[in-house]
Amino acid sequence: MDTRTNADLLVLLPHVVDAVTTAATHLTSNFSPDLRSPATRDGIIAGFAALDTPVEEHLRRELTRLRPTAGWDGDEFGTAPLPPGEFWVVDPVDGVVHYTHGLPYWSVSVALVRDGVPVLAVVHAPPLGRTYTAVAGHGATVDGAPSAKTEPGAALSATSLGSDPAGDPESTRRAGLSLAAVAPHVLVVRNLGPTSVQVADVAAGRLDAFWLYGRTRDLLTGALLVREAGGTVTDTAGRPWTDRSDSFLATAPGLHQGFVSLLSTVDAPPTTSA
Known part of the structure; x- marks a missing residue:
């Protein structure tokens, strides 16, 4: 992949981070360690949709504004390869099971994918106070480096x-x-x-x-x-x-x-x- 064309994504990245963190405020304002999931599987699934929908709607509106030519893929569990071109691949609440059980292990995840290859990534985990980002050919920003272990x-x-x-x-x-x-x-x-x-x-x-x-x-x-x-x-x-x-x-x-x-x-x- 020719990463020389990705300089524009460095300009785009902070705006994507802003969109993701703003979308996450809906989740953080309603999250509590005292949350408990519904007792039935149908109730749990209904709760998932209630969490996902407003976050996905915000992200779709903002990310489409930032990259009007990019398609949209909100099915994070999709298994078919994406068509050619650029697509936003979004998981509005990754870890929704944890969220609904009052556990702090959840995030909002966004990737811009070009011809099946991710070129921009943002993972925002509000309860952990972490935001991970990357642009292809320009490195990742996380508060660490890969482990040096070999064993x-x-x-x-x-x-x-x-x-x-x-x-x-x-x-x-x-x-x-x-x-x-x-x-x-x-x-x-x-x-x-x-x-x-x-x-x-x-x-x-x-x-x-x-x-x-x-x-x-x-x-x-x-x-x-x-x-x-x-x-x-x-x-x-x-x-x-x-x-x-x-x-x-x-x-x-x-x-x-x-x-x-x-x-x-x-x-x-x-x-x-x-």
């Missing part, structure tokens, strides 16, 4: 072990196998909140590695943050990651091959006895 046994790693957002049982099965493959060989494995913040914390050097099975556009924002911070992003087999990949791995550079080796057993063909 998986010392790695603070994270993954997402919930049901696959697209309803793919195979991804859920692989996620379970991956935990058994990795956990005995690392310092610890955690699920520390929304995907956007966990991947952003790999960029910041707070986490050493994050992996996930399944295909979702929600990963585009974090992928740019990690790459621009000097980390490594591939699928779990070590191949280049795109929005067509069915797995995702982001690590500190010195840990990448070690995690690929650990995760290689998940998709290995079963052994047969003679």
Whole structure:
């Protein structure tokens, strides 16, 4: 990708940050540690929509004003590759489950994607007081640097072990196998909140590695943050990651091959006895 054309995105970036932080005020004004989610699944899903809708409407209005030629994609769990051209990919409340349970692990996530490749990213996590940004070819701004660790046994790693957002049982099965493959060989494995913040914390050097099975556009924002911070992003087999990949791995550079080796057993063909 020719990043020489991205100087205009450096001018655009602070305006996107303003739009994201303003949209998040609706969430922060209504958030409390005393929140408790509805008792039924239908009630929880209805609560999700009530949170997402006003934030998405604000972002769509402001981001369209900033980049009128860019399309809009509000389906963060979408699995089909985006068409050619520029699109805003937005998750109005990443970590809405945590929000509705009074937990402070949620964010607003925005990426500008050009021909399937993220070129601008903003993750704003108000309860944590953090905003992560990146522009392709111009680095990431986070309060840290990728971990210098090279030994998986010392790695603070994270993954997402919930049901696959697209309803793919195979991804859920692989996620379970991956935990058994990795956990005995690392310092610890955690699920520390929304995907956007966990991947952003790999960029910041707070986490050493994050992996996930399944295909979702929600990963585009974090992928740019990690790459621009000097980390490594591939699928779990070590191949280049795109929005067509069915797995995702982001690590500190010195840990990448070690995690690929650990995760290689998940998709290995079963052994047969003679």
